[in-house]
Amino acid sequence: MNDDDAVLICLPVSFGNPGGFDDNEQGPCSRCGQLVCWRPHAPPFPRVCMDCFHAEVRATGGDGLNIAYTEDTRRDLLAYALQALAAAEAAERKRGH
Numbered sequence: 001m002n003d004d005d006a007v008l009i010c011l012p013v014s015f016g017n018p019g020g021f022d023d024n025e026q027g028p029c030s031r032c033g034q035l036v037c038w039r040p041h042a043p044p045f046p047r048v049c050m051d052c053f054h055a056e057v058r059a060t061g062g063d064g065l066n067i068a069y070t071e072d073t074r075r076d077l078l079a080y081a082l083q084a085l086a087a088a089e090a091a092e093r094k095r096g097h
């Protein structure tokens, strides 16, 4: 992994706090500016919100995306985004597009 272009995928604060963490840190998404949160021990890479992450996976399939997390988290995030993309595409097909 080349850390120079790594990003930290973050949950928008508007999603609430599904992890129940009281010590999350907050700041703007480096791409769209919406307020996101991250764990205090997360590595200090540019923060990218789930919306911008989904847009990038939609555009690239996740190829070349350098996520500053553990391999387990990278796999979980990609699976989540690809599942959301498949659900969106299935909904599109159902609507006849």
Ligand SMILES: [Zn+2]
Pocket: 029, 030, 031, 032, 033, 034, 048, 049, 050, 051, 052, 053
């Ligand atoms: Zn964003």
